[in-house]
Amino acid sequence: MSSGFYLSKELWLGIKSRGLKSSMLAISVISVFLCLLTIFLLSWNMLGMSKDNILYAIFKEKPDKNLPGQLEDLISQEDQVTQIFHASCESVKNCNIPEEVRRALPSQTSPFTYFRIAVKSSPDIPVVEAALKSKTLDQYLIFVNPEKGSLRQALAQSIAAQNVFLLFILIVFAFTVVTVIWVFRVLANEWAPELETLYLSGIALQSLRLPFFFTGILFGCSAGLVTLLLFFLLQLGSFSPDSILRQWLPDLAQPDFLANLFWRLLGLGLLTGTIIGGLSAFGVKLKSN
Amino acid sequence: MPPIVIQVSELKYTTPEGQRVLEDVHLRLDRGELVCVVGETSSGKSLLLKLLSKEIEPQRGQILVDDRNVTRIRKDRLLELRRRMGIVPQNPKLMQGKSIYEALIFKLRVMGYDKSETERKALDTLEALKLASLREMPVEDLSPANQRLFHVALAACHEPGLLLIDEPFGDLEFKDAQNVVAGLKHFHELKRCAILIVTRERSHAQQTGGRLVLLQNGVIVSLPPTSAAPTPTTASTVSDPKQKKGGVR
Numbered sequence: 001m002s003s004g005f006y007l008s009k010e011l012w013l014g015i016k017s018r019g020l021k022s023s024m025l026a027i028s029v030i031s032v033f034l035c036l037l038t039i040f041l042l043s044w045n046m047l048g049m050s051k052d053n054i055l056y057a058i059f060k061e062k063p064d065k066n067l068p069g070q071l072e073d074l075i076s077q078e079d080q081v082t083q084i085f086h087a088s089c090e091s092v093k094n095c096n097i098p099e100e101v102r103r104a105l106p107s108q109t110s111p112f113t114y115f116r117i118a119v120k121s122s123p124d125i126p127v128v129e130a131a132l133k134s135k136t137l138d139q140y141l142i143f144v145n146p147e148k149g150s151l152r153q154a155l156a157q158s159i160a161a162q163n164v165f166l167l168f169i170l171i172v173f174a175f176t177v178v179t180v181i182w183v184f185r186v187l188a189n190e191w192a193p194e195l196e197t198l199y200l201s202g203i204a205l206q207s208l209r210l211p212f213f214f215t216g217i218l219f220g221c222s223a224g225l226v227t228l229l230l231f232f233l234l235q236l237g238s239f240s241p242d243s244i245l246r247q248w249l250p251d252l253a254q255p256d257f258l259a260n261l262f263w264r265l266l267g268l269g270l271l272t273g274t275i276i277g278g279l280s281a282f283g284v285k286l287k288s289n
Numbered sequence: 290m291p292p293i294v295i296q297v298s299e300l301k302y303t304t305p306e307g308q309r310v311l312e313d314v315h316l317r318l319d320r321g322e323l324v325c326v327v328g329e330t331s332s333g334k335s336l337l338l339k340l341l342s343k344e345i346e347p348q349r350g351q352i353l354v355d356d357r358n359v360t361r362i363r364k365d366r367l368l369e370l371r372r373r374m375g376i377v378p379q380n381p382k383l384m385q386g387k388s389i390y391e392a393l394i395f396k397l398r399v400m401g402y403d404k405s406e407t408e409r410k411a412l413d414t415l416e417a418l419k420l421a422s423l424r425e426m427p428v429e430d431l432s433p434a435n436q437r438l439f440h441v442a443l444a445a446c447h448e449p450g451l452l453l454i455d456e457p458f459g460d461l462e463f464k465d466a467q468n469v470v471a472g473l474k475h476f477h478e479l480k481r482c483a484i485l486i487v488t489r490e491r492s493h494a495q496q497t498g499g500r501l502v503l504l505q506n507g508v509i510v511s512l513p514p515t516s517a518a519p520t521p522t523t524a525s526t527v528s529d530p531k532q533k534k535g536g537v538r
Contacts, residue, residue: 007399014386193382197443198399200342200378202371
């Protein structure tokens, strides 16, 4: 194992002196990054992996004592609803609600009462909203969907958009596979003299494959960090409530979004890199002339 | 340690296309001995080395290296055996971006030797091959002759008991080939490890001072020793030698 680490270090240190283009390595990291990004978008948007999928329902007027309980019973009958939180706020300013909800409030409503309705997934939000409206709950409540206009809800509502998105993901995935195969072939070619010498000296093939494995992991982790950087920049650009970015990806507004993302992306990068490196290493076959 | 390093008996190899390359090869190499197998192009010389290092499997015959039956050796034992060999392929790929000393250090460190042992072995090998003065020179800047000697150094730096060298003199100018001969002779005199060289350059092979055998028509034929030094005009490749068919010894 230590031989494998030493070999990996030496081969990597020797890359620059071979004139191996750093742009080529950058391309490979970017391609894996694109792959991660699309996997992320796929899971986040199409599979609705958002941390909170919330529909807000605000009372138009101050309700009677029993009305919130009755409406809560009606709302909880919907299959997609997982949790209902009922609260009142003395003033809009001191209330812990998203900016989108705050802006939807009628100007004179203060104090006000609202339901925070958690649903299973983001695409369920408009479904639940429509179902509650059909029960004529909208005569008491104003429904506010903070994710209205978001990418994931747009995708959830259009088969064509889903297909385009899937096609995009397939293209990016194919691009990643081709690029990574190409990069690993160049690497195998660059390292061929060393690997051939060691192979003929009785070094086990597993040790000779380790540098490829580590390279894959390095690509994956680098790509994870690049993706994280991208989301950091996106978050910087989405501070304004009017930001289109925030409308498309409402998760950006969550304060712990990057912290949650860090481990997910690093893990995803590590996993992707390990698979890429493992497959590439397995593909390494050595023989002398 | 057994006195015989290589013992090949009744070795036969036919290509997948059906061409019989080795018919009935018998070969013996003793510890510390230098043997040159000369033969024409495509006579099976390189194939013989690949069979000895088990890069290729023979159809029939027995190959004993250090008393181990190479044809039946297990994978883990093969790695161990290869560590006791030094193999120089015919056209080894050239390591770039390293000095010859660094290249040797690299290989020895990957093989697991500690720093001081690595340095000692590398310097010893370079001295033995008359490359010590060039130790800091990048591999790609070496002369053709020194590149050949560098590849021998790379194969021999872990001090194996057996060195297999494929065509060390091929495609070299006469002077360069003579330098390679001198380097190999010096190495053999100092290290006394068993060396098997395969080449088509008979005249240079004679200069090494080793025992000469001819690989022709799929069999090994011993050649009479000769002391005549080749000159640029007399240096020759293999052609119709006086034959004494049979085993080497």
